[in-house]
Amino acid sequence: MGERYRAASCIATITAMDLKQYIRDVPDFPIPGILFRDITPLLSDPAALKFALDEMTSRIEARRPDALAAIESRGFLFGTPIAARLGLPFVPIRKPGKLPAARMSMEYTLEYSQGQLDIHADALERGQRAIIVDDLLATGGTARAACQLVEMLGAEVVGLQFLIELEGLKGRALLEGHAVDTIIAYD
Amino acid sequence: MGERYRAASCIATITAMDLKQYIRDVPDFPIPGILFRDITPLLSDPAALKFALDEMTSRIEARRPDALAAIESRGFLFGTPIAARLGLPFVPIRKPGKLPAARMSMEYTLEYSQGQLDIHADALERGQRAIIVDDLLATGGTARAACQLVEMLGAEVVGLQFLIELEGLKGRALLEGHAVDTIIAYD
Numbered sequence: 001m002g003e004r005y006r007a008a009s010c011i012a013t014i015t016a017m018d019l020k021q022y023i024r025d026v027p028d029f030p031i032p033g034i035l036f037r038d039i040t041p042l043l044s045d046p047a048a049l050k051f052a053l054d055e056m057t058s059r060i061e062a063r064r065p066d067a068l069a070a071i072e073s074r075g076f077l078f079g080t081p082i083a084a085r086l087g088l089p090f091v092p093i094r095k096p097g098k099l100p101a102a103r104m105s106m107e108y109t110l111e112y113s114q115g116q117l118d119i120h121a122d123a124l125e126r127g128q129r130a131i132i133v134d135d136l137l138a139t140g141g142t143a144r145a146a147c148q149l150v151e152m153l154g155a156e157v158v159g160l161q162f163l164i165e166l167e168g169l170k171g172r173a174l175l176e177g178h179a180v181d182t183i184i185a186y187d
Numbered sequence: 188m189g190e191r192y193r194a195a196s197c198i199a200t201i202t203a204m205d206l207k208q209y210i211r212d213v214p215d216f217p218i219p220g221i222l223f224r225d226i227t228p229l230l231s232d233p234a235a236l237k238f239a240l241d242e243m244t245s246r247i248e249a250r251r252p253d254a255l256a257a258i259e260s261r262g263f264l265f266g267t268p269i270a271a272r273l274g275l276p277f278v279p280i281r282k283p284g285k286l287p288a289a290r291m292s293m294e295y296t297l298e299y300s301q302g303q304l305d306i307h308a309d310a311l312e313r314g315q316r317a318i319i320v321d322d323l324l325a326t327g328g329t330a331r332a333a334c335q336l337v338e339m340l341g342a343e344v345v346g347l348q349f350l351i352e353l354e355g356l357k358g359r360a361l362l363e364g365h366a367v368d369t370i371i372a373y374d
Contacts, residue, residue, distance in 0.1 A: 024287075024288065026287035026288055029287040030284065030287070036287045038287045038288060040278075040279060040286070040288070040307055040310070043267070043270075043276075043277040043278070043279065044254075044276040044277060044278060044310065045276065046270070046271070046274040046275060046276060049267070049270070049271055049277060050271060050274075053271055067231075072260050073259050073260040073263060073281075073285075074263075076260060076261075076263040076264050076267075077263050077266075077267045077277075077279070078267070079264075080230070080236070080263075080264045080265070080267065080268050081267050081268040081271050083230075083233070083236070084233070084236055084237060084240055084268050087233040087237075088233060089230075089231040089232065089233060090230040090231060090236060090264075091227075091230070091231060092227060092230065092264070094260075097217065098260075099227070100211075100213035100216040100217070100223045100225045101211065101213055101225060101227070120227055123227070123231065
């Protein structure tokens with residue numbers, strides 16, 4: 001397993017750099033001074049999307065989760081394909097006003113806004129091993145709120161898997177104590 | 188092909204009814220008088236999710252699209268898994284303020300609100316055969332706006348694929364002229 005994992009990591013390191021070709025930099029979005037990393041070119045290239053999903057799936061599988069929770073909206077793009085591949089229950093973590101049944105809520109601070117995330121109260125069972133998926137790790141505020149929601153239900157967060165990490169925003173510090181993995185990193 | 192398609196349809200008709208077991212009815216959501224069809228039990232059951240994706244994928248494949256556009260947010264849950272399985276470019280159709288690059292917009296009326304959808308101007312090429320995916324067909328307003336956006340880019344809508352149809356709201360009438368397919372129907 002160690003040998004096999006190391007080999008897979010090497011391939012990933014080499015090829016993951018190419019994925020940046022499929023991320024479009026859009027300056028001053030959504031507000032002046034922010035350089036937005038747009039994943040739509042990656043989504044529109046079947047080979048790039050497949051590679052990203054393959055990478056995320058193998059890293060998630062290694063953490064042996066028994067449920068996958070993804071954060072609305074862009075986390076959904078990666079969450080269901082990976083959950084379906086691994087045969088995991090999929091749990092949506094949504095913005096307020098979207099989940100219809102009994103729910104728990106958590107407020108959070110984002111890079112350039114504030115918000116709230118909700119989870120259905122029956123979405124996870126006590127002791128379940130949940131992995132959290134989103135497209136981008138920035139300040140980590142959204143992801144931390146997602147962790148708190150999972151833990152409020154008595155489940156365990158066994159890792160957080162992102163496509164992109166903006167390292168300069170130090171999101172990992174906010175998620176200390178959790179295993180964090182990302183495929184594409186920017187300074 | 189005709190024989191094979193008929194056989195597949197029979198299987199679908201028998202088994203699709205079971206999927207209703209995984210749809211939770213929530214009365215008075217999001218407003219009094221609306222019976223909300225909650226798909227989260229389906230998402231959290233790996234076999235049910237796989238069956239729904241298998242069904243939607245085979246029906247979409249039969250229309251020979253060369254791109255798949257899905258509507259934010261719940262359309263994303265079905266859009267990327269199907270696009271990845273079929274090796275199709277994935278195009279997000281999003282709510283306003285979300286897509287960062289040059290975009291086209293379309294206003295629409297929903298069952299119980301109003302809204303706007305956006306698409307990136309470079310998301311599709313002229314003449315591309317696009318399939319549109321969403322979780323639910325209600326009045327058809329959202330789906331019609333999505334069709335109009337695809338057509339504004341010069342692409343062709345070769346079909347619309349939904350998981351659920353609320354037949355009483357007559358969404359198909361608003362989408363007349365387009366091929367519409369759904370897996371689960373409610374009166």
